[in-house]
Amino acid sequence: MTLDTRAEAGAAPASAWPIRLDGVSVTYPNGTAALRDVSLTIDAGEMVSVVGLSGSGKSTLIRAVNGLVPVTSGTVTVGPYTVSGLSGRRLRQVRGHIGMIFQGFNLATRIDVYRNTLVGRFAQAGALRGLLGVPTAHDREVALSALHTVGMLDKVWTRAGSLSGGQQQRVAIARALSQEPSIMLADEPVASLDPPTAHAVMSELERINTERYLTVLVNLHLMDLARQYTRRMIGLRAGEVVYDGPAAEATEADFEQIYGRRIRPQDRLGDRT
């Protein structure tokens, strides 16, 4: 499969949306302050990484963008919508424009790849089709073309649970792509994968960013992945932004400041293979 046919298959490039956080704080019901007064703007079409230690608030930040975590104060804006304060049908509608992939892939393991991918079309279903759960011909086409894009079309009738980790993450990317999203969120998408597979999945995200012109926000805890694949990097420590700048030029000292400790060997994944 050449890159050209793949690009063709992923037709209809959605328009990218900017993301804006204004003085966002998140305090969980148990009193944990996970984000403290975070303000940042991510331009349409940017690919940005969020780096920080475990517990620094990376997942909370990314989940605030699509409203999976409600903000305690401040506002979150994506494209033309203010996410904070939305609920019900309006929130689902906005989420339909925001794809998301997870560290654990989050597929329904007993269900085939095809039906897992169609989940990305749910937000577009009208009331009646949503009730009956019947996809349209267009839904099927979008889902299959998304699977083609990530090179998983030959596994379309396989149970998701019987795929390898890398394959499952590709299906999860296809599920997000079939939303025809304007933003792609990725919460530690390669943390459960071995190094070569991790690089393959990161390249996939990079390609989506350039070919589909999507805004990509990706959580990483490894410094070399952030340097290699993203242009801009946001460093979080204890819920606060402590670094915001170019990723490639970030020095060891910058990372030590983000981590709040010295660099260790496990902060790196290893070279692209």
Add this chain to the structure above:
Amino acid sequence: MSGTTAEPAARFEVPPRPRTWPRRALIVSALAAFTVATCLPAIGGVEIDLGAIARNWRHGAANLSALLQPNWAFFPRTVQPMLETLQMAFVGAAIAAALSVPLTLWAARPTNPNILTRSAVRAVVNVFRAVPDLVWATILVAMVGVGALPGLLALVLFNVGIVVKLVSEAIDSAEHPYLEAARAGGATQHQINRTLALPQNLPLFLNQWLYALELNVRISAILGIVGAGGIGRLLDERFGFFAYGDVSVIILEILVVVLVIEAASNILRRRLA
């Protein structure tokens, strides 16, 4: 963290442990007090008269020897009631299986986040389950008259109670990462339940449906004693006439049918696993 730079005093700053022993002590002493109280005849506790068992065992032995001589000539008369019993068991399990799907999904937290409707369904189902099967049968015989219908209704109510409780609790205690992914993509709860949660949890349902069927064959054999049709009514009648040879045939027949159904259901279960 083995912080080499941290002060020794800060190294063992263990957060205060929640105090659980007063609660545990309370539960243990309450259980002990209850056990002692139930054995005190002075306050109406259980009186266990071991002497009565010794006095009556001769009488029992005579009946037992009568039971050991089955009257095989009686067998043809048992076929029709036995078929009625099996019919009640199967139809009851099938109707209960159909009813259990929506009720279970409404009773489990991951598939119904609304606490009001969830608690309501759970309360109703718990009542179904708390009433013993024979009591249901007695009440229903009083309401709709003697015959197979009250037996069938009793089985349905009893089965719904069991299946909904066991499956909804299994769903509650399992992880459902695909739910978060679908929610992040803008899916409604109904779409999630229909296309993901139900197929993903189908093995749990199948297991309990088979279990309900096994229980039904056993229960419906004795439901007839309270007038709810089937082989139990014949058993009661022959017992009334002290026809222990006939009773013996019926009991052996019930035993064989129960064993066959359990074996078949075990084979099915292994295939589905």
